[in-house]
Amino acid sequence: MTRTTPPRPVDVAAIFPELTPTRRTATRLHPRRGTPTTHDSSAGGPLLWPADEPWPVCVIPHKRGSGYRYADVLREREILRRAWRRDPRTGPNAEEREELAGFKRGRHAPHLADTDPVPLIAVAQLYRRDVPALPDTGEGDLLQVFWCGFERHGDSRYEPHVQLRRRHSEDVATVLAEQPVPEVVGRPELVPSPCVLHPEEIVEYPWIEVLAPSLQDRIAAWAGPEDEGDRYVCDLSTAPGWKVGGHIAWNLTGPGPLSCSVCRAERVPLLTVSDREWDSGTTSWLPHEDQRDPNAERANTPTGVSPGRGRLIITVCPRDPGHPIRVITQ
Incomplete structure (x- = not known):
């Protein structure tokens, strides 16, 4: 099923023409629980990974033997999903609750030393045919x-x-048939549930604190009283959820430096990974197709992930994809 974002409540660029040069195309990915294949764009799905190529690993020193079993995280989600589907009023039965009680944090992999290579988690796979906004770096059609x-x-x-x-x-x-996963993870919220994507191109405008102070003041005056002061932020600038491109929502830290550490070009957002598709302040972005039952299948938290502080933005150098990326959490 496609996902269609409703038109913005107002054409903000018609009111403030200075915003027109700042508009950017973003692709909302709209992940929803499903069974993607290696040939699909997905979040948390299997990757089109060559059988003869080593899987990426983390060798950066840190404790890695304690946490939650990867397999338990997926099993817990499946139990809960099945239980709430079966009975939305009571959820898990006694037998299921007993199994769920066993999924605890612990020292489940004591054999792992601080520098032992552990498989990285496959977070997303994006084909350019599905996401035209992916930068064409000359290195292929698949990210x-x-x-x-x-x-x-x-x-x-x-x-x-x-x-x-x-x-x-x-x-x-x-294609590599058995794709590696770590034995243990630090938090269950770092394990994405398999989701199919429903890419949709939209238009975004910058976070309000990025704008010139005089324009910020005019937008605030236009928005009205203080209780309506987030009108631009919530409804007219940056979309919530997973997306490619667009602008960064600096809601926690305020705007930070983005210059590339090699060439000083300003990095741009490549992929935003978020804990939710919308919240109480951003319901205007709720797709038409989800409005009848916005809580169905946890549509606003489909992937189960919550990286960093809830949102993770991968930024890249627009001049050279080989330059170091920078990860921002908000």
Whole structure:
């Protein structure tokens, strides 16, 4: 099923023409639970990965033997999904609750040393045929995204570790059948449930704090009283949920530096991964197709992930895809 975002409540660029040059195309991915194949764009699905190519691993030193079993995370979600489908009033039965009680954090992989290679988690796979907004780097029509199952990286030791792979899909002759996963993850919210995607192109405008102060003031005055001050932010600038391209919503930290560490070009958002498709403040972005029953199959939290503070933005250098990426959490 397609997903269609309703038109914005007003044409904000008609009211503030200065916004017209800042508009960007974004592709809302609209992940929904399903059974994607290696030939589909997906979140948390199997990848078109060559059988003779090593799977990406994390070798950055950090504790990796304690946490939640990867298999338990998926099993718990399946039990709950089946139970609530069966009986939306009571949910899991006694036998299921007993099994769920056993899925606890623990030292489940004590044999793993701090530098042992652990498989990265396949987060997303995007074909350009489905997502035309993907930058054409000359390295292929397929983007594959991975992250470590532990957020224990960087100077703060609380950062995610993300890797990207680009390839020509037609070059993959034999697909890796058994795709590796880590034994243990730091948080269940780092394990994506398999989802099919329903890409849709929309138009976005910058986060309000990125705009010139005089324009910010005019937008605030136009929006009206303080209780309506988020009209531009919530309804007219950046879309919630998973998306490619567009603008960054700097709702937690405010705008930060984006210059490439190699060439100083301003990085641009490649992929935004979010914990939810909409919330109480962004219901104007709720697709037409979900409005009849917005809670069906947890439509606003389909992937089960919540990276960092809830939203993770992968930014890339527009001049050279080989330059280091930067990951922003908001």
